[in-house]
Amino acid sequence: MKKTFILGALTVAAMSAGAASAATLDDVKARGKLECGVNTGLVGFAAPDANGRWEGFDAAYCRAVAAAVLGDPDAVEFVPLTTKTRFTALAAAEVDVLSRNTTWTFSRDVDLKFEFVGVNYYDGQGFMAPKNLGVSSAKELDGATVCIQTGTTTELNLADFFRANNISYEPVPIETNAEGQTQYLAGACDVYTTDASGLAATRATFEDPSAHVILPEIISKEPLGPLVRHGDPEWGDIARWTLNALIAAEELGVTSANIEELAAGSDNPEINRLLGTEGNLGEMLGLEADWAKNAIMAGGNYGEIFAKTIGESTPIGLARGLNAQWKDGGILYVPPFR
Amino acid sequence: MTTLTDPPKESFRLSMLIYDSRYRSMTIQIVALIAVLTLIGWLISNTAQNLADLGKQPSFSFLGESAGYDINQRLIDYENQDSHLRAAFVGLLNTLLVAFMGCIAATLVGVFVGVLRLSNNWVVARLMTIYVEMFRNVPVLLWIILVMAILIETLPAPRAFRGETPEASMMLGDSVAFTNRGFYVPEPLFSRGIGDVHLFGEAALRFDVSLDLIAVVATFIAGLLISGLITRRADRIQAATGDRPRTWHWKAAVIVIPTVAVLAILGFYLGKPELQGFNFAGGTHMRNSLIALWLALSLYTAAFIAEIVRAGILAISKGQTEAAAALGLRQRRIMSLVVLPQALRVIIPPLISQYLNLTKNSSLAIAVGYMDITGTLMGITLNQTGRELETILIGMLIYLTISLTISFVMNLYNDAVKLRER
Numbered sequence: 001m002k003k004t005f006i007l008g009a010l011t012v013a014a015m016s017a018g019a020a021s022a023a024t025l026d027d028v029k030a031r032g033k034l035e036c037g038v039n040t041g042l043v044g045f046a047a048p049d050a051n052g053r054w055e056g057f058d059a060a061y062c063r064a065v066a067a068a069v070l071g072d073p074d075a076v077e078f079v080p081l082t083t084k085t086r087f088t089a090l091a092a093a094e095v096d097v098l099s100r101n102t103t104w105t106f107s108r109d110v111d112l113k114f115e116f117v118g119v120n121y122y123d124g125q126g127f128m129a130p131k132n133l134g135v136s137s138a139k140e141l142d143g144a145t146v147c148i149q150t151g152t153t154t155e156l157n158l159a160d161f162f163r164a165n166n167i168s169y170e171p172v173p174i175e176t177n178a179e180g181q182t183q184y185l186a187g188a189c190d191v192y193t194t195d196a197s198g199l200a201a202t203r204a205t206f207e208d209p210s211a212h213v214i215l216p217e218i219i220s221k222e223p224l225g226p227l228v229r230h231g232d233p234e235w236g237d238i239a240r241w242t243l244n245a246l247i248a249a250e251e252l253g254v255t256s257a258n259i260e261e262l263a264a265g266s267d268n269p270e271i272n273r274l275l276g277t278e279g280n281l282g283e284m285l286g287l288e289a290d291w292a293k294n295a296i297m298a299g300g301n302y303g304e305i306f307a308k309t310i311g312e313s314t315p316i317g318l319a320r321g322l323n324a325q326w327k328d329g330g331i332l333y334v335p336p337f338r
Numbered sequence: 339m340t341t342l343t344d345p346p347k348e349s350f351r352l353s354m355l356i357y358d359s360r361y362r363s364m365t366i367q368i369v370a371l372i373a374v375l376t377l378i379g380w381l382i383s384n385t386a387q388n389l390a391d392l393g394k395q396p397s398f399s400f401l402g403e404s405a406g407y408d409i410n411q412r413l414i415d416y417e418n419q420d421s422h423l424r425a426a427f428v429g430l431l432n433t434l435l436v437a438f439m440g441c442i443a444a445t446l447v448g449v450f451v452g453v454l455r456l457s458n459n460w461v462v463a464r465l466m467t468i469y470v471e472m473f474r475n476v477p478v479l480l481w482i483i484l485v486m487a488i489l490i491e492t493l494p495a496p497r498a499f500r501g502e503t504p505e506a507s508m509m510l511g512d513s514v515a516f517t518n519r520g521f522y523v524p525e526p527l528f529s530r531g532i533g534d535v536h537l538f539g540e541a542a543l544r545f546d547v548s549l550d551l552i553a554v555v556a557t558f559i560a561g562l563l564i565s566g567l568i569t570r571r572a573d574r575i576q577a578a579t580g581d582r583p584r585t586w587h588w589k590a591a592v593i594v595i596p597t598v599a600v601l602a603i604l605g606f607y608l609g610k611p612e613l614q615g616f617n618f619a620g621g622t623h624m625r626n627s628l629i630a631l632w633l634a635l636s637l638y639t640a641a642f643i644a645e646i647v648r649a650g651i652l653a654i655s656k657g658q659t660e661a662a663a664a665l666g667l668r669q670r671r672i673m674s675l676v677v678l679p680q681a682l683r684v685i686i687p688p689l690i691s692q693y694l695n696l697t698k699n700s701s702l703a704i705a706v707g708y709m710d711i712t713g714t715l716m717g718i719t720l721n722q723t724g725r726e727l728e729t730i731l732i733g734m735l736i737y738l739t740i741s742l743t744i745s746f747v748m749n750l751y752n753d754a755v756k757l758r759e760r
């Protein structure tokens with residue numbers, strides 16, 4: 001009798017241990033908080049504001065996921081990660097989702113065993129140089145000293161670009177964006193390279209942004225997006241469809257201003273399905289029926305978040321460009337909610 | 339009548355393992371050993387299990403793949419299509435370079451400061467105390483970052499050297515430029531050089547050694563050996579006749595003349611750096627990351643070495659100095675013949691651990707973007723391949739090897755100088 005009990009307890013313990021590693025959703029619910037990996041500080045994307053509250057394009061996604069899962073956009077613990085520590089932190093389950101302008105590449109998806117849940121910003125790598133350097137194209141950079149963050153795709157792109165154009169350069173590896181800014185402004189490197197959005201965000205913090213130009217060459221494709229660990233497809237679905245809900249909301253004209261009204265019922269069945277007044281999409285995800293409504297209310301739809309954090313009216317001043325809805329000439333195109 | 343009773347033949351009982359003091363300590367040790375081995379085994383199997391769950395089987399095949407990234411400071415030829423192993427090797431050489439330069443500088447500064455701290459001059463002694471306390475009590479990472487910040491913010495950019503009336507100018511007859519990207523200094527070149535010898539063919543660990551350098555160094559060492567023979571001859575004559583012949587000009591001649599002759603034959607000249615495009619070209623570029631790391635590590639470690647040296651000298655009782663003085667020895671010879679030989683045996687063992695510390699602290703290099711083994715293998719390679727476990731294991735093994743080698747060499751030296759007791 002006693003033996004059976006012990007064996008039974010062991011079996012249960014083994015099973016629950018096996019299950020615990022898989023169900024991120026249960027972990028998050030039990031914790032009551034979403035652990036979200038973000039940049040150590042890139043204004044516009046993820047940086048603490050004057051009150052210490054994390055704000056920005058990537059941070060807003062974290063809040064949307066927290067709102068969808070826990071109903072509270074502030075139930076997020078932001079974990080600042082450098083380019084070097086981000087993957088280890090995600091793989092070791094220190095964070096539930098990584099929303100840290102990370103480029104979706106084959107090897108990260110397949111070899112590093114992560115699951116990219118979509119693209120929230122279509123970017124490309126560019127160069128920034130001081131105006132008085134007199135450089136108008138990246139191809140004139142033969143022999144230049146280039147500041148670059150280590151452990152990123154930009155490092156490999158840079159090597160490829162200079163090799164393809166048969167010109168030389170001197171890389172200066174740096175660990176964080178802030179450090180790169182210091183070196184660049186002191187003239188310890190001639191140009192600074194990272195994703196074009198990051199360059200714009202960095203330039204916006206300069207004393208005199210107009211003294212610096214972003215060179216016309218975009219030398220790579222950098223689809224940036226949030227990612228989760230392999231092996232928990234349910235959690236991946238939640239992360240993926242929260243992002244899709246934000247983008248679909250903009251396409252369908254659901255904004256934080258009219259969402260309460262639309263959630264009471266509308267003529268558009270897709271809006272009804274999205275906001276949970278029709279169908280049971282939330283239940284399929286293992287969430288409440290109003291998960292998408294909560295996510296959208298956290299910071300607005302994709303367009304609102306973009307405009308608020310990095311859009312043209314902000315100091316960062318990024319145009320929508322590729323990141324406009326497909327109807328407006330961009331390439332944002334989410335699968336239907338049905 | 340006396341009865342002799344044999345002590346009862348004890349048969350071995352299991353409880354004796356605990357209650358019998360003959361066996362107890364062994365029992366405890368074996369149990370502890372089993373516990374430790376079990377813990378290690380559990381850690382390994384747990385790691386292997388977790389990696390298998392993630393679908394990441396440990397594999398070292400990534401070392402052969404193309405690295406794809408560039409490294410600025412290369413002591414050997416490397417380009418971004420070379421393998422990760424080659425990149426790690428470049429990083430390893432950078433680690434060894436800064437560790438080697440750091441150990442030498444730290445020893446020089448440390449001995450200097452340690453001796454001066456014992457100076458009778460109040461100001462000098464206090465200044466040295468301030469130096470030691472300042473460097474010893476602030477984390478070395480902060481010193482590295484501070485030195486780097488000073489280099490970047492105070493020195494002019496290469497741009498400032500350009501134009502009709504440049505804001506900055508080169509020094510020492512236009513041969514040295516101090517910029518915020520590092521120091522550009524003349525490099526030794528040979529117009530009639532005899533080339534390089536290529537070791538290891540095309541393998542990832544291939545290595546070029548300059549024959550010119552070997553020729554010059556060999557000649558110099560031969561000169562030193564001959565000068566040693568001259569000294570010994572002088573000793574013999576002194577022992578036999580009491581008169582020491584004057585030898586310094588002979589010694590200088592056998593060292594300098596052959597070395598200069600070899601340099602002249604090889605066509606030695608200095609390649610000066612020149613402003614070209616964005617940067618200086620030609621010459622040797624000592625990057626500010628190297629300088630910052632080197633200076634900070636050496637000054638920091640020198641503070642500890644200074645204390646070790648001071649302790650070593652104070653360990654020799656004052657009576658010995660006074661006795662030597664009474665025999666008529668001069669101050670300098672008291673130091674070199676009486677005090678130092680005895681002080682060294684106190685100094686060397688802790689000095690070894692300072693060298694090890696310096697070498698291990700060099701792994702903070704990434705703070706200033708110096709591409710050492712931590713920056714290449716355990717930094718970029720780890721990131722690009724996602725092989726955390728494998729790269730860290732290799733890295734640990736490399737640091738272990740370096741440290742054990744340093745200990746081994748220094749222990750040999752310690753054996754050579756330690757007090758011979760008869």
